[in-house]
Amino acid sequence: MKLFIIVTTVLVTFSGCFDAREIDDLVHITVIGIDKGATNNWRITVQFPSQKANAGSSGGGSSSGGGGGESGGEHSVDGYSIVSLDAPSLSEGLDMLNASIQRQVDLSQAHVIAISEEIAMEGISNYVYQLISHPDLRRSSFFLVTKGSAYDFVMANKPFIGSSVIKNYRIWVQQSKDIGYFPYTTLGGFYVSMKSPTSQSIAVVAATNDFSAYKKPSEGDMSGVSKPGGAHKAGEIPRISDNEIELWGTALFESDKMISELDGDETRFLLMLRDELKSANLSVPSPEGVDGIISLRLEKKASNKIRVDTSEDAPHIHVTIVLKGSLLNEHSELDIMDKSDREYVENTCRDYIRERIEEIIDRCRSLGVDPFKFGDKATKNFLTVDELLAYEWNNKFTDAVVKVNVELSLKHARKLVESHSVKY
Secondary structure, eight states: OHHHHHHHHHHHHSSSOTTOOOGGGEEEOOEEEEEEOSSSSEEEEEEEEOOOTTOOTTOOOOOOTTOOSSSOSOEEETTEEEEEEEESSHHHHHHHHHHHSSSEEEOTTOOEEEEEHHHHHHOOHHHHHHHHHOTTSOTTSEEEEESSOHHHHHHHOOOSSSSOHHHHHHHHHHTHHHHOSSOOOBHHHHHHHHHOSSOOOEEEEEEEOOSTTOOOTTTOOOTTOOOOTTOSOTTOOSOOOSOOEEEEEEEEEETTEEEEEEOHHHHHHHHHHTTOOOEEEEEEEOOTTOOSEEEEEEEEOSOOEEEEEOSSSSOEEEEEEEEEEEEOOOOTTOOTTSHHHHHHHHHHHHHHHHHHHHHHHHHHHHHTOOTTOHHHHHGGGOSSHHHHHHHOHHHHGGGOEEEEEEEEEOTHHHHHHHHTOOOO
16 A cells, blocks of 8 residues: 555656747747837847748748838748747737737747847847847857848748758858858857957947849959959849848957947958968959969968967967968969969968968057957956956057068969979
């Protein structure tokens, strides 16, 4: 009898999870867009799988929530539904969503958080604090600033390859280190830099492209001049595609306010300084007397060497960037089999990279921001946190003296020469 009571007690106590939920009892948000509301502080736009077996691009839906653009309400596009509403705060907005979409909202799968440029330029801290404080939101969520409204960005967000928005973004953002046209920024990383006394925040710039920059051959004007492929800003790339969304360039912040934007090319040199660019294909203007461009495949050979001296009032920073490269084209004016010509090309590429890096440093110094994380390297110069705070790195960086050294070796040029050698 006693054994029976014990077994019964165990079975009753441990017989399943009383608070378990079926997976389709929840709405798993994948993308969150934040704008200033028209009738309240926040306009929250969310995208989530519609969980319909026959979901497709022909979807629709009745109006719901507090608006969100001219078409308003809820929409279904390629297996995903979108809801937009105005709310006084993030937490109350989520309650309003729970009441309007017939499921409980789950943010644990939110991989992308998009905030409008309007909010970013006025001050983003209140929005970021509420996002970072939510227990379900991942700090690893990809964080970006949208040109135009975040609502329009979410509405244009649809699977371009395959059927999963999350998978597409996970693969897309990882390309940052291999192409360098945009940084890899997360909600948690942005928050830490925003609060840091030794650096400033950056974020990816996103936009929708109306493809007006893509010209017909009869409309274009080359004028015989080639410019870097990254010399565009988000939304202005000369291309045409079924995918309207672009991740391109960098938003620079001073404290919690966006103060400037870098194009894709400038972003590459920013990421070089941050030691976050693994490889990239670079177009270098040819030296005088040589037609065309030098097409170069760059790879990081070693980590950057950064030394920061804070013994004087103005910090002195010495940066050495170590790269290796491969020539991807040839010029009739240059004989790459000749050692002096090879060195000439190598020096041309090295000087170009150094000059572009110095340009972006000077620009950021004039803006009074350190997005390079030089200040983080300076922390070891101070014995206490109070000493570090008293130095006021973010203010001192404006007067910083920065010397840049670029080490570049075209090691694969010899292999290119050997592959064209004729053996008898």
